[in-house]
Amino acid sequence: MFLNIIWAFIIYLFMNSCADQFISTLGLSKASYSKSSYNKSNNSYNTGSNINTNREGEAMYSALGCVSCHGQNGHSTDENAPSLAGKDVDWIVQQLEYFQSGERQNTYMNAMAPMAEGFERSIAEYLSIQNSKY
Numbered sequence: 001m002f003l004n005i006i007w008a009f010i011i012y013l014f015m016n017s018c019a020d021q022f023i024s025t026l027g028l029s030k031a032s033y034s035k036s037s038y039n040k041s042n043n044s045y046n047t048g049s050n051i052n053t054n055r056e057g058e059a060m061y062s063a064l065g066c067v068s069c070h071g072q073n074g075h076s077t078d079e080n081a082p083s084l085a086g087k088d089v090d091w092i093v094q095q096l097e098y099f100q101s102g103e104r105q106n107t108y109m110n111a112m113a114p115m116a117e118g119f120e121r122s123i124a125e126y127l128s129i130q131n132s133k134y
């Protein structure tokens, strides 16, 4: 857990200095994800290119190191870190805000949540559409 957070911090410093280039390297552009729409009724996210994911959220979930504790696709294999797959979008955003403000206390998350600033919703959307059962 401790090494994870150091890695996450190093990645954060890197991301901070070149977030835009990083996002465009991944083939993402502001235009491509602003077109996307979240479909609450069937819980899918359509990016406009028939890919049912939120590509920005998916990229940031990995890049910020969330994946190292919460697992691939939000399926945690670390007993200390809860799985996030299939959780409600608004609930995830709310938890991140609570960790950011310190209203919810956890050593790891109080350090991690501020790094997700600006990407809370896209990460939450990506996680919410992952199958919670496998």
Ligand code: HEC
Pocket: 001, 002, 004, 005, 008, 061, 064, 065, 066, 067, 068, 069, 070, 080, 081, 082, 084, 092, 095, 096, 105, 106, 108, 109, 112, 113, 115, 116, 123
């Ligand atoms: C170093 C390990 C670690 C990293 C990295 C990490 N988390 Fe967490 N996360 C935790 C732990 C541990 C908890 C449980 C906190 C608690 O018990 O209150 C948690 C809780 C959460 C929760 C609330 C889940 C629940 O069931 O209450 C959310 C949402 C969350 N993390 C999102 C993220 C996101 C998004 C990132 C990346 C920006 C991230 N986490 C990175 C360890 C981590």
